[in-house]
Amino acid sequence: MNDDSQGGSHPTFLRSGGWILLAALAMTGAVFAFHVATILGSRSHAQGDGRHAASYGFDLAATAVPAQEIVASGMPKDGLPALVDPAVWTLADAEGTSAKRSKFLVPSDRVIGISLGGSARAYPLRLLVWHEIVNDTLDGRPIAITYNPLCDSAAVFDRAGSPPVVFGVSGLLYQSNLLMFDRRPGGKGESLWSQLLFRPVAGPAVRGGSGL
Numbered sequence: 001m002n003d004d005s006q007g008g009s010h011p012t013f014l015r016s017g018g019w020i021l022l023a024a025l026a027m028t029g030a031v032f033a034f035h036v037a038t039i040l041g042s043r044s045h046a047q048g049d050g051r052h053a054a055s056y057g058f059d060l061a062a063t064a065v066p067a068q069e070i071v072a073s074g075m076p077k078d079g080l081p082a083l084v085d086p087a088v089w090t091l092a093d094a095e096g097t098s099a100k101r102s103k104f105l106v107p108s109d110r111v112i113g114i115s116l117g118g119s120a121r122a123y124p125l126r127l128l129v130w131h132e133i134v135n136d137t138l139d140g141r142p143i144a145i146t147y148n149p150l151c152d153s154a155a156v157f158d159r160a161g162s163p164p165v166v167f168g169v170s171g172l173l174y175q176s177n178l179l180m181f182d183r184r185p186g187g188k189g190e191s192l193w194s195q196l197l198f199r200p201v202a203g204p205a206v207r208g209g210s211g212l
Contacts, residue, residue, distance in 0.1 A: 046076035047187075048171045056172055058181065058192055063202040065174055070192070070202065073173050077181075080169045082133035088121065112145055112154045114138055123147075125154075132178060135159065135166050146195050148178035155195050167193070174201060 048056035053070050056077050060067050073079075089104070105111075111122040117139035128134070128147040135144055142164035144157040150173070159165045170181040170192055178195040182205065191203030200206050 048076035050074045053172055059203045062206050064206050065201045070172055070174050073171055075171045077171045078168055079171050080132050082168045083131050084135045084166060114156060116141055132169050133167050133180060148195055150176045153196055
């Protein structure tokens with residue numbers, strides 16, 4: 001019996017070009033493994049395990065609310081990316097887009113409308129649910145537009161300061177409401193701010209007695 005009819009068929013397979021298929025499969029596996037490792041590595045650097053408030057790195061030693069009522073939302077810190085000075089669409093931009101694709105806004109869409117001085121801007125809630133905070137400037141005034149889907153609550157804050165305060169989504173909640181944090185270099189000295197209480201509830205800003 002010829003060996004090629006049994007186990008000896010493998011050399012014939014490789015000689016006929018099968019090595020190219022094997023090499024491609026090996027390369028695909030290596031690329032897949034690299035991407036999985038990259039994703040897992042990025043997750044391992046996320047601050048906050050989604051379950052324990054203490055894992056988020058905020059100073060909870062001094063709080064203006066019961067510390068045990070500050071809870072994790074299931075997402076890490078910055079799990080929803082707050083926007084900073086996003087691109088602004090004019091009415092003409094929106095109309096031009098709708099002529100090519102579906103409409104950017106329809107009459108039933110809800111927005112947070114802001115008017116300062118002679119300027120006005122609308123922030124669609126269907127976009128804010130993916131960011132919750134927009135750090136923006138209107139009529140030369142730095143503001144933060146916030147929306148919390150859990151409470152269906154909207155609030156706008158003055159970001160006055162030098163430089164202006166930039167807020168992020170902490171990944172923590174107080175009474176099911178958004179807790180923002182004031183972003184600091186290296187994450188040191190950041191405080192938690194309640195959207196509906198309009199004041200800091202944990203961290204250095206509580207000790208200093210400052211508010212929005």
